[in-house]
Amino acid sequence: MTSSTLAQQLREAKHVVVFTGAGASAESGIPTFRDALTGLWEHFDPAKLATSDAYRGDPALCWGWYEWRRQKVVRAQPNEAHRAIAEFAKRVPKLTLVTQNVDDLHERAGSQDVIHLHGSLHSPRCIDCGQAYTLPLTSDALPEDGSRIEPPQCSACGGYVRPGVVWFGEMLPEDAWSSGLAAAEKCDVFISIGTSGIVYPAAELPLRALGHGATVVHINPERFNISSREHFLQGQASVLMRGLLTEAFGDPLVTECFVE
Template sequence: MRIAVLSGAGISAESGVPTFRDDKTGLWAKYDPYELSSTDGWQSHPERVWAWYLWRHHLVERVQPNDGHRAVAAWQDYADVTVITQNVDNLHERAGSTTVHHLHGSLFEFWCDTCGSRFHGPLPDMPEPELEKMPPQCDICGGLIRPGIVWFGEQLPDEPWQAAVEAAATADVLVVVGTSAVVYPAAGLPEVALAQGVIVVEVNPEQTPLSGTATLSIRESASTALPRLLPQLPELLAN
């Protein structure tokens, strides 16, 4: 059995990783997402954008995968599992998933914004959030080191996207978990799957635009639904 999993912010929120909107409290409350997550914002205030992402990098390091992440990793004992995630954390990998495609980049990859050289640290610690912190400089060209995140105004990385489309189109089951199903192009992957006759299972406590077309919608959290989902899949495939 081939299972593709499309995960969004909801699954990581259960581990204590705030969604972008929830994380806009306190120190950064007066800044809109575009200002902190765009090429324009980086060019105007790199010290502010770097501080924001360095804080989130260290925040993710302090949390742990939850039962939802661990369930997806455990499915690998019984099926061919490909994870497609909109999240920029590494919780799927830390839970044990081996094939993970990051559509929106990763908080654990960094490169020079001028020459593109990879940066391997070390990174300064940030035990408490700071509003501004200057990014490190590239050892090769002196450019600024940026987080490996796909910002507003940037294209999705081609290799993860193509792998995601292939996984969604060729799976027996696509499990869509913790995503609002409104952020394109990722939100189009369930449409790709359905067009190929793939069973689409949505796991989300809230109704989304996908709910009306999904084969099955489960109104539960990821950590509640995913550990119980695998035994249900053969029956769905048989119908």
């Protein structure tokens, strides 16, 4: 499928689903789990820090890891892909945005009602009683190479506060998952951005859309295997999404000028 063909389908679509993964935020400088880590974190497997057992075993290490990640997000800015998605929502009758990312870059770009399948770094809660933690998190600048940080404690039960993300071995939030599935089954066009579709159950969404007759398009800088019924646009999400917006609706984003 060419970008022109996809642009035509977007003009005609009644319901578009955009599904984003880590690659959509990587262009904003947010490290993915596959990126090489530095400093304190180079000695640890991120996947082994993202479990309930790891957190209970060493709360200061795991909280420090997630605060390091959250600070990366705080300093980052939405990229052109985030802004283009928000702009698409103004051009099509209905757009549902589903993300695997735990940052808030979509919201800061202007998207509303984002479905977060894997939770958010900005929604901590008690690991024992589940009560939301609403006090401000530390705003102190953290060392670039990371550090151990003692987590705050829950005001209700005294338990440690944990990041509001979905850890390995945990179920996805029921409401978010149900909403994502329903949107996938009802959309005309499903655009998957920055995710290779290997993490289940989230990876089921494009397959569910395909099974219900939607056009499924993957946007990624690196090609991976897809079925003969799916489509692939290879390149940076920021470039391709801005180009699609312009081609489909003839109204390019207003962006900052960059001096070469």
